[in-house]
Ligand SMILES: Nc1ncnc2c1ncn2[C@@H]1O[C@H](COP(=O)(O)OP(=O)(O)O)[C@@H](O)[C@H]1O
C-alpha cells in the first residue's frame with residue numbers, strides 16, 4: 034500500500050450518468066478497507082473551487098447503488114477552465130488534507146485533470162462516466178447501457194403510435210459528438226434509418242427510401258443529436274422530397290440520463306470504483322480505469338480522447354442494415 038495516500042477526494046463531473054453512485058460505493062469500500070479516508074466533493078469542479086466537501090459514509094452509499102443521478106451532484110464549471118479557479122480548488126484540497134483525487138466524468142473532466150496536474154503533483158485517477166460512450170480506453174462508459182435501454186423502451190412505444198397512423202417518426206437520441214446511443218437503440222428497435230455524426234452517407238440513403246415511401250406503413254428514423262444536419266433540417270428535407278409524408282419529431286432528451294442504473298452499469302460502477310483505488314495504491318496517476326475485453330485497464334488521460342469513428346464491427350452492421 035502506498036504510504037503517502039491517506040485521504041482521497043472523489044467527485045462527479047460533466048453530465049450525470051446512471052452507475053455513478055455505484056462507483057462511489059465501490060471506491061469508498063476499497064478506500065476504507067485499505068485504511069484510507071474518503072471525502073466527496075460536491076458539484077464537481079465547482080464544489081472544489083467553493084470548498085464544498087461532503088463526508089461519505091460507506092453504509093449510506095450502499096443504499097444508493099440502485100439510484101440514478103449522482104448523490105454528490107455534478108456541474109460543468111467555467112471557473113475551473115481558468116488558472117485562477119484551479120488555484121482556488123487546490124487551496125481547498127490542501128486545507129482539507131486531500132492527497133489524491135478520483136474523478137468520475139467524461140473526456141472534458143479528464144482534460145480538466147490534465148490542466149490541474151500542471152499546478153500540483155497529486156495523483157489523479159479517472160472513472161469513465163458519460164452516457165455517450167465516447168471515450169477511448171474502455172469498451173463501455175458508466176450510464177451508456179442504461180441510456181440505451183431507456184431509449185429502446187421509448188422508441189418501442191413510439192413505434193406503436195407510428196404504426197397505428199402510418200407515420201414517419203424522427204426520434205432524436207442523445208450523443209453530443211457520438212452515434213453510439215443512436216446505433217444501439219436503432220438496431221435494437223429495428224429502425225428504418227440511423228443518422229449519426231460519424232457518417233454522412235446514411236442521409237442520402239434515407240432520402241432514397243423517403244422518395245419511394247407510400248404511407249402504407251410506419252418508418253422510424255433515429256437521429257443522433259450530434260448529427261451534422263440535426264433533426265429539424267432532416268425533417269424539412271424529408272418534407273421537400275416527399276410532401277405526402279405524415280411526419281412527427283420526438284426528442285427523447287434528458288430522460289435518457291435518468292432512471293435506475295441497469296445491472297450492467299451497477300457492476301461496472303462497482304468494478305471501476307474499486308479499480309480506481311487499487312490504481313492509487315499501485316502508485317498510478319493521471320490514468321483512467323476502464324474495461325477492455327472484460328479486463329480492467331488503465332489508460333493515460335492524454336489517450337482518453339473523443340472517438341470520432343465508430344468501431345469497425347458497428348460500421349459493418351450499419352452498412353449491412355442501412356446502406357445495402
Ligand atoms: N481544457 C480544460 N481545462 C480545464 N478544465 C476543463 C477543460 N475541459 C473541461 N474542463 C472541465 O471539465 C468539466 C466537465 O467537462 P464537460 O465536457 O462538460 O463534461 P464531460 O466530462 O462529461 O465530458 C468542464 O465543465 C470544465 O470545468
Ligand SMILES: O=P(O)(O)OC[C@H]1O[C@](O)(COP(=O)(O)O)[C@@H](O)[C@@H]1O
Nearest residue numbers: 047048049139163164165207208209
Ligand atoms: O446536461 P446538458 O448540459 O444538457 O448536456 C447535454 C449533453 O450531455 C450528454 O447527455 C452527456 O454528455 P457528457 O459527456 O458531458 O456527460 C450529451 O449526450 C448531451 O449532448
